[in-house]
Amino acid sequence: MPIATVNPASGETLKTYDALSAAEVEQRIATADAAFAAYRNTTFGDRAVLLGRAADLLEEDQQDVARVMTTEMGKPLAQARAEVAKCVKAMRWYAGRAESLLADEHPSAADVADSGADRVRVVYRPLGVVLAVMPWNFPLWQVVRFAAPALMAGNVGLLKHASNVPQTALYLEDLFRRASFPEGCFQTLLIGSGAVEDVLRDPRVAAATLTGSEPAGRSVASIAGDEVKKTVLELGGSDPFVVMPSADLEQAAQTAVTARVQNNGQSCIAAKRFIVHTDVYDEFTRLFTDRMRALRVGDPMDEDTDVGPLSSERGRADLEELVDDAVGRGAAVLCGGQRPEGLGERGWYYAPTVLADVTDAMRIHHEEAFGPVASLYRVPDLDAAVRLANDTPFGLSSNVWTRDDGDVARFVRDLQAGGVYVNGMTASHPALPFGGVKRSGYGRELSGHGIREFCNTTTVWQRA
Known part of the structure; x- marks a missing residue:
């Protein structure tokens, strides 16, 4: 190179x-x-x-x-x-x-x-x-x-x-x-x-x-x-963002957008897998997708831009391959899923994307998506949320949205990650140890x- x-x-x-x-x-x-x-x-x-x-x-x-x-x-x-x-x-x-x-x-x-x-x-x-x-x-x-x-x-x-x-x-x-x-x-x-x-x-x-x-x-x-x-x-990381029934959904959805697209989605600690309890899945999905769709994609030197280009042509191609594989295996594209019109040929842009109906048969379930692409999962209960959150070769950090102390105790005990951020997004700070487990x-x-x-x-x- x-x-x-x-x-x-x-x-x-x-x-x-x-x-x-x-x-x-x-x-x-x-x-x-x-x-x-x-x-x-x-x-x-x-x-x-x-x-x-x-x-x-x-x-x-x-x-x-x-x-x-x-x-x-x-x-x-x-x-x-x-x-x-x-x-x-x-x-x-x-x-x-x-x-x-x-x-x-x-x-x-x-x-x-x-x-x-x-x-x-x-x-x-x-x-x-x-x-x-x-x-x-x-x-x-x-x-x-x-x-x-x-x-x-x-x-x-x-x-x-x-x-x-x-x-x-x-x-x-x-x-x-x-x-x-x-x-x-x-x-x-x-x-x-x-x-x-x-x-x-x-x-x-x-x-x-x-x-x-x-x-x-x-x-x-x-x-x-x-x-x-x-x-x-x-x-690498494929951090879970878990939303439970007691969560503040408006705040969770707003934070989820930032957690996914920070640095144009190219962050190891960006939330990538959004695991949502079935009781609040529909409402969270609506709020999250609306906000992802509204993001401004454009010149990163423009102060009004929310999402700029990916760092390289190869990086965008890798992301496109993951999305195409998921769609080919049955994932639903709720927004994005393509190069933005008028931008995608000049630079290495990719539209903020939300995928639903993601399964473990898809590459994106196992591999890190390094760009503004979110995977949505519906789970029936706390046990399923923990299992799915841990169903990854990575273990960098995690985000949990709940106001139930019992939920928090379970996630802190059982999530396989170097950090558990409750009602907030993962961020590094000089006073806090940072790192992961597994791969x-x-x-x-x-x-x-x-x-x-x-x-x-x-x-x-x-x-x-």
């Missing part, structure tokens, strides 16, 4: 970049390794000043960076600005809290005595150079939610970003340079996916984090496993859990 900015609203190639040579990659790894040797000894206060400066610069650049992201991958401009603001918030959150999150831990006096020591403490030390393999759908946020905690912990980063967002990738390297991080603390590698293995196998690279597709995760995990290196993976990956990002993923948890046992 070429390293290039291709505007998904027009299909026009705007900029192309040469991949780094093997010698250039080697130089960058050596620079990162040298940077870590010194940077690991800086204080939390030193790092907080640097990260705070990066947050200030990013905030100043908000409009320009947002336009770059929209140009490269098509998200509506307002959502791109919100992504920048979210990154600024996360940087400041970690700058202010990393020291306390990684403070030494002290077992109880009784446990210390029982261990035979006079003093025991647990300390967190950085691992070293961390390779980040990141996707295009949230090209700033996915990187910052790794970089902010990793840098505050004393690690250094190498970024292999998706090949269709090179300008965003280069901006991030420049941002940390302008913030006065030491040379080599954060570098972008403009390389193709085929060059990742050599970087990951390099003994100077200590660990890796990947957000992306299941095949990409399997590849990185297998290489890292062979090298016995730590990884954190956040992969959605392993490990956690954000919060104290995330910053400790790339630390060596060291027991210090001491006698006088």
Whole structure:
């Protein structure tokens, strides 16, 4: 795949970049390794000043960076600005809290005595150079939610970003340079996916984090496993959005639309399967479909646009194949189901779509639909809702709409997911751990859990 900015609203190639040579990659790894040797000894206060400066610069650049992201991958401009603001918030959150999150831990006096020591403490030390393999759908946020905690912990980063967002990738390297991080603390590698293995196998690279597709995760995990290196993976999702009889249907339907079409429907944590109790199915379906049909599809640079283009022609083709398969096997199209008239040939647009009568014979039941397509299911009771919600190879997050405490307790106990969001939509926040189970990956990002993923948890046992 070429390293290039291709505007998904027009299909026009705007900029192309040469991949780094093997010698250039080697130089960058050596620079990162040298940077870590010194940077690991800086204080939390030193790092907080640097990260705070990066947050200030990013905030100043908000409009320009947002336009770059929209140009490269098509998200509506307002959502791109919100992504920048979210990154600024996360940087400041970690700058202010990393020291306390990684403070030494002290077992109880009784446990210390029982261990035979006079003093025991647990300390967190950085691992070293961390390779980040990141996707295009949230090209700033996915990187910052790794970089902010990793840098505050004393690690250094190498970024292999998706090949269709090179300008965003280069901006991030420049941002940390302008913030006065030491040379080599954060570098972008403009390389193709085929060059990742050599970087990951390099003994100077200590660990890796990947957000992306299941095949990409399997590849990185297998290489890292062979090298016995730590990884954190956040992969695909097919999150359920369960609506029970006690739900506020107006609010549930409005939130369901946002949960499905955020980022043009290209989000791992977007709700994709809408599982609705039969008592409220008809009313919810009407409310939801009316709102999906009313969404404005168009130029993502237009402030009035709700849904922009998909990021690539291949991505749209994949989505069309899933919809065509479902319709061919009996699914009903309640709205959408095609390229929007007047837009579909200029750019990679697809109309917001609602499919009903979805069954497990259809590919869309088992595969992630990465675009603005919702699958509707009718269930007779709570047991059926839980079974259907779990009937997926993924387990990233889940959304539950109910005002019944018994329902909530059951969903929290039995849903196979990394998160259960009750009467709201899944969203990541720096204070909350984020990640999944099953084929959605392993490990956690954000919060104290995330910053400790790339630390060596060291027991210090001491006698006088």
